Amino acid sequence: MPQGENSCDVLIIGGGIIGCAAAYFLLSADKNLKVTVVEKDLTYSQASTPLSLANVRIQFSLKENIEISQFTQEFIKKFPEKMEVDEDRPDLCFRKEGNLFLINSKNKDRALKDLELQKEMGCRADWLEPQEIESKFPLYTAHSAAGGTWGPDDGYLDPHSFLNGFRQKAGSLGAHIIEDRAVKLIKSKKRLQGARLQSGKSISSLCVVNAAGAWASELAETASVSLPIKPIKRQVFALKPAEKPGSPLPLTILPSGLYFRTETGDKILSGRSFGDDPEGFDFSWDPEVFRERLWPELAEFVPSFDRLRIERGWAGLYAVNTLDENAVLGEWPELKGLFLANGFSGHGLQQAPAVGRYLSELILGKKPVLDLSIFTPRRILESRPILESAII
Numbered sequence: 001m002p003q004g005e006n007s008c009d010v011l012i013i014g015g016g017i018i019g020c021a022a023a024y025f026l027l028s029a030d031k032n033l034k035v036t037v038v039e040k041d042l043t044y045s046q047a048s049t050p051l052s053l054a055n056v057r058i059q060f061s062l063k064e065n066i067e068i069s070q071f072t073q074e075f076i077k078k079f080p081e082k083m084e085v086d087e088d089r090p091d092l093c094f095r096k097e098g099n100l101f102l103i104n105s106k107n108k109d110r111a112l113k114d115l116e117l118q119k120e121m122g123c124r125a126d127w128l129e130p131q132e133i134e135s136k137f138p139l140y141t142a143h144s145a146a147g148g149t150w151g152p153d154d155g156y157l158d159p160h161s162f163l164n165g166f167r168q169k170a171g172s173l174g175a176h177i178i179e180d181r182a183v184k185l186i187k188s189k190k191r192l193q194g195a196r197l198q199s200g201k202s203i204s205s206l207c208v209v210n211a212a213g214a215w216a217s218e219l220a221e222t223a224s225v226s227l228p229i230k231p232i233k234r235q236v237f238a239l240k241p242a243e244k245p246g247s248p249l250p251l252t253i254l255p256s257g258l259y260f261r262t263e264t265g266d267k268i269l270s271g272r273s274f275g276d277d278p279e280g281f282d283f284s285w286d287p288e289v290f291r292e293r294l295w296p297e298l299a300e301f302v303p304s305f306d307r308l309r310i311e312r313g314w315a316g317l318y319a320v321n322t323l324d325e326n327a328v329l330g331e332w333p334e335l336k337g338l339f340l341a342n343g344f345s346g347h348g349l350q351q352a353p354a355v356g357r358y359l360s361e362l363i364l365g366k367k368p369v370l371d372l373s374i375f376t377p378r379r380i381l382e383s384r385p386i387l388e389s390a391i392i
């Protein structure tokens with residue numbers, strides 16, 4: 001691999017959770033590697049990572065997605081010690097308050113099948129009848145659902161600590177993290193050679209990781225690589241109910257996709273992915289969306305939420321893989337040296353540890369501990385979607 005002042009073994013474009021996790025695993029595997037991370041905005045004001053709900057769940061239908069979450073659940077237990085730098089340990093503030101998916105009768109068989117797989121794989125997850133849901137969570141009116149799937153080990157963490165933990169540790173292991181924007185991928189014939197930056201500098205590298213999140217397609221396009229990944233706006237609303245919920249409410253997902261959970265300070269966070277959410281880099285949020293499109297359904301399910309105040313809100317971007325809403329992981333078959341870690345849609349934060357490790361294994365030519373080849377970018381060229389039924 002080329003060496004020199006403006007060259008590195010691995011160039012990672014995008015310093016969000018995926019880019020930083022990849023840098024951490026690469027350097028943990030080989031401390032002599034020269035790894036550079038280029039991040040266009042080190043305040044992360046528009047990055048998806050800090051704008052996410054930071055939920056971690058084993059409730060997926062695809063074996064590989066469940067395995068990824070199992071690895072994450074174990075990894076975050078050891079996160080503070082693994083990411084310790086100068087005796088400073090990040091605190092992820094993981095709150096294991098569970099995830100509850102309400103299921104309608106049309107989807108009950110599918111949900112029971114998914115539960116069976118999760119249990120076979122050693123996960124804790126259960127089916128709850130409507131009356132069991134109502135006695136466990138007395139604020140809920142679950143009678144119109146067929147029941148729900150309950151994952152007691154699911155929960156959420158602090159996305160800032162998660163990102164900073166990986167970033168600081170990768171830096172302490174030798175990652176060179178610079179603030180600049182990659183404006184063009186440089187290639188010669190069918191091989192990537194590096195990237196040109198907005199500052200005018202170029203960095204040469206025979207291995208470039210596209211970890212640009214919602215900007216992934218924009219970056220890939222500069223090397224004439226077309227990805228089916230689109231930035232789609234998702235809004236989140238922070239609410240203050242007139243009546244305190246009393247005890248924490250799990251991340252609860254209604255059959256429509258509307259979700260809510262408690263947040264510190266007696267608040268509720270709520271949102272929903274809509275088919276008509278706009279594409280593009282739009283970060284505006286509109287409380288009317290909550291009032292008109294979410295509140296009626298929310299208050300029907302939790303009657304005491306018919307009186308609440310919208311305290312604030314925000315919009316972040318999902319990097320939606322329009323082929324199948326699953327991750328795209330691995331080297332692009334038509335351009336040697338371009339590694340993709342993109343298209344995570346709404347579940348990339350929790351996949352960062354397994355994805356970072358997998359990328360490092362692929363790049364270093366090691367046998368992956370977890371076989372994630374199902375997420376190969378080749379399926380894009382072959383128009384071969386993989387099905388995950390638990391997409392939020």
Ligand SMILES: Cc1cc2nc3c(=O)[nH]c(=O)nc-3n(C[C@H](O)[C@H](O)[C@H](O)COP(=O)(O)OP(=O)(O)OC[C@H]3O[C@@H](n4cnc5c(N)ncnc54)[C@H](O)[C@@H]3O)c2cc1C
Nearest residue numbers: 014016017018040048049052053055182213316348349350
């Ligand atoms: C509202 C919302 C809720 C979510 N909830 C969850 C959840 O509960 N659980 C979960 O697992 N996931 C959730 N997600 C998804 C999750 O946030 C993302 O999948 C994950 O953060 C993706 O990480 P990333 O590093 O790929 O992207 P990002 O965090 O966006 O990082 C990409 C980085 O690349 C940088 N960049 C882009 N282009 C360039 C360039 N050309 N040069 C240099 N730098 C560049 C950007 O500035 C950015 O910092 C949610 C997302 C949103 C928006």
